[in-house]
Amino acid sequence: MSSLHISISAEPVAHVGSFVLTNSILTSLIVSTILIGFAMVAKMSLRSKGKPSRFQAFIELIVEGFRNLVRGIVESDHKVERFTPIIMAFFLFILVNNWFGLLPGVGTIGFLEGSEPKISGIQQVNASEPKADQGTENVASSENSEAPKFVPYLRAGTADLNTTIALALISVVLTQVYGFSAQKFSYFSKFINFSSPMNFAVGLLETVLEFAKIMSFAFRLFGNVFAGEVLLAVMMFLVPVIIPMPFYGMEIFVGFIQALVFSMLSLVFFNMATIGHHDEH
Amino acid sequence: MDIKLDQILFQIVNFGVVFGALTYFLYKPVVKMLDERAKKVVDAEKASNEALREREEAETLKSKTKSQAEKEAGKYLEKAKEQAATYKKELMQEAKDEVKAERDKAMKAWETEKASMAREMQKEFTLGVYTVAEKLLGKAVDKKAHADLIDKSLKELAKAL
Numbered sequence A: 001m002s003s004l005h006i007s008i009s010a011e012p013v014a015h016v017g018s019f020v021l022t023n024s025i026l027t028s029l030i031v032s033t034i035l036i037g038f039a040m041v042a043k044m045s046l047r048s049k050g051k052p053s054r055f056q057a058f059i060e061l062i063v064e065g066f067r068n069l070v071r072g073i074v075e076s077d078h079k080v081e082r083f084t085p086i087i088m089a090f091f092l093f094i095l096v097n098n099w100f101g102l103l104p105g106v107g108t109i110g111f112l113e114g115s116e117p118k119i120s121g122i123q124q125v126n127a128s129e130p131k132a133d134q135g136t137e138n139v140a141s142s143e144n145s146e147a148p149k150f151v152p153y154l155r156a157g158t159a160d161l162n163t164t165i166a167l168a169l170i171s172v173v174l175t176q177v178y179g180f181s182a183q184k185f186s187y188f189s190k191f192i193n194f195s196s197p198m199n200f201a202v203g204l205l206e207t208v209l210e211f212a213k214i215m216s217f218a219f220r221l222f223g224n225v226f227a228g229e230v231l232l233a234v235m236m237f238l239v240p241v242i243i244p245m246p247f248y249g250m251e252i253f254v255g256f257i258q259a260l261v262f263s264m265l266s267l268v269f270f271n272m273a274t275i276g277h278h279d280e281h
Numbered sequence B: 001m002d003i004k005l006d007q008i009l010f011q012i013v014n015f016g017v018v019f020g021a022l023t024y025f026l027y028k029p030v031v032k033m034l035d036e037r038a039k040k041v042v043d044a045e046k047a048s049n050e051a052l053r054e055r056e057e058a059e060t061l062k063s064k065t066k067s068q069a070e071k072e073a074g075k076y077l078e079k080a081k082e083q084a085a086t087y088k089k090e091l092m093q094e095a096k097d098e099v100k101a102e103r104d105k106a107m108k109a110w111e112t113e114k115a116s117m118a119r120e121m122q123k124e125f126t127l128g129v130y131t132v133a134e135k136l137l138g139k140a141v142d143k144k145a146h147a148d149l150i151d152k153s154l155k156e157l158a159k160a161l
Helices: A023-045 A054-074 A077-100 A161-190 A197-238 A244-274 B005-137 B143-160
Strands: A012-016 A019-022 A110-113 A119-122 A140-142 A149-152
Touching: A012 A023, A019 A023, A019 B005, A023 A054, A023 A077, A023 A161, A023 B005, A054 A077, A054 A244, A054 B005, A077 A161, A077 A244, A077 B005, A161 A197, A161 A244, A161 B005, A197 A244, B005 B143
Parallel strands: none
Antiparallel strands: A012 A019, A110 A149, A119 A140
16 A cells, blocks of 8 residues: 555544444553553562562562652652552553554554545645544545545554543543542632632633643643654655654654653642642742 | 544543553552562561660670679689689698608607617627727626726726826
8 A cells, every 4th residue: 555644533443333433442442451451460470478570570660660750749658649540540551552553553454444445645635624524634545536545443542632632631630639639628719719809810710721731631642642653654655664763763752751741740730739829838 | 633522431431440450450459569568678677676786785795794704703713823822832831741740750760770879889889898808808898897897997097197
């Protein structure tokens, strides 16, 4: 197949009742299965007596690393125990999703949707005209409008805006939950404060900021991962050998950094939410 | 870009399941094990410190007992030396006394022997004198004759004087 396939949104690969199973959801499910399987294997391999195995040492390194990372920011044992699992889950879920998108076959193995294929390579890059049914923009176009469309079976989970929005929503909602549980109703004085006009305005800005966080989280992650996929796809299309390798290395690094950024920002927001205005000073 | 609520909800549930699994299967058991291990290390450290402290106490007690024993041993040694010196002195004195007694005894025996020998010699001499006198006088001289001879000689000596 000599065409360049780029789609800004995830494409459906199956239908379960009315639910559309997209390739990014399929990837996310695989990633989730891998993570759950890893966690189960980890639990089974734990030995409290004798010399720990290398795998156990690796698991301990991960968990202890996360605890120390969180402890370095929140400095309270109670908060460490509370925040570490969710931060670890964010990091691992995003990291494995990001890296899964770099595996051979992901985004390149799929099926042709539609009638007989008459693909003749790159014709245009049309990102401004999403298709109404699936919201896809194929750089590879066909000579006629009824050309079959290539749909990969798998696509990085984080290269789908729905996934990143879901993660952002979880992060922001948890921020409010932690803030409320730590400060009770005084937490909301951050948003609704009638003590002075300035504080009221600041409260409104804080409210807007919470929604902006969702957008920021979601689009940052999605943008970086999707941009990486586009970059790799273009490089692979132009020079299929050797040249894409440094970009793969860079995308591995970007995938790690994005997972770390998302996790660390969430952690900082969680921590800030649990600290009152007076505590901040 | 399709933003679909059902897919967002699905991903939220999906992530929730992953979060739950990671917490239940990975985080909690590992943290529990790490905490237990840390507790074991702390306990072992405490026990080690306790053992070290006990050892130090034992060492102190040992050195204290040793010095006390050395002191007592010194005392006993001194006493023993004194006793030995006294005993030695006594033995020496006893030996000296014995030697003296032996010497006295020997001297006495010797004196007796000497006296006996002197008497014997005197006897022999007297006998010799008798013999010579008999030879000179040409007759047997007995004790009475001898005494008379002596008296006679003494009388002549007195006349001469």
